[in-house]
Amino acid sequence: MKELNNSIKFLKAGEIISFPTETVYALACDAKNCIAVKRIYELKRRPYSKPLAVFFKSIDEAKKYLIFTKKAEILAESFMPGEITLVLEKKEDCKLSKFLNINTNTLGFRIPNHKFCLELLEKFENPICATSANITGMETSTKSEDVKKYFDSAIYIVRRDNEESSKTPSTIIDLNGDEVKFVREGSISFDKIKQALTEGK
Secondary structure, three states: OHHHHHHHHHHHOOOOEEEOOOOOOEEEEEOOOHHHHHHHHHHHOOOOOOOOEEEOOOHHHHOOOEEOOHHHHHHHHHHOOOOEEEEEEEOOOOOOOHHHHOOOOEEEEEOOOOHHHHHHHHHOOOOEEEEEOOOOOOOOOOOHHHHHHHHOOOOEEOOOOOOOOOOOOOEEEEOOOOOOEEEEOOOOOHHHHHHHHHHOO
8 A cells, every 4th residue: 555655646746656567567657747758758768759658547538538449449348458558549638748649649558457557547546658667679677676777766666576467568559540550469469359350340
């Protein structure tokens, strides 16, 4: 409970935190706080042309900010919460930070299947910007010591190294437009995605 309360306190203060997910450790902040989102780019040394994803607590919450197509509905119902990121078009009145994806009107989102993450999302009033906790181009962090090696005391780190993770980033599917774009294959195979879409027709 202390780690949860501390995480919420830091997020509300516009700070950056890192916590474990069912895939890898995340580097995260309030998705509505532009200064905090820019700070993540600085910490990761990530070009602004590369988008960041958002964690939502539920599909209904994601629908407040994103436009869901039939295919998005199928994949969200089939694999969320879980190790999949869907890229969808943002609603015109989307009130998330413009720096999450500065060059397009799309946004990648995920609903993590992880107890701590879901509790954090439930108790924190805003969606959370989340990306892998590493310097761009370097190995992703699968334990708190990895995160500390990259960022030391610059952020608040939730230490839960006794928990299992897949150590594999999420599968990314871009559903913006008519064609399905298979961006990155992670724990959920592209074949499973294709099967779900075929069966959901």
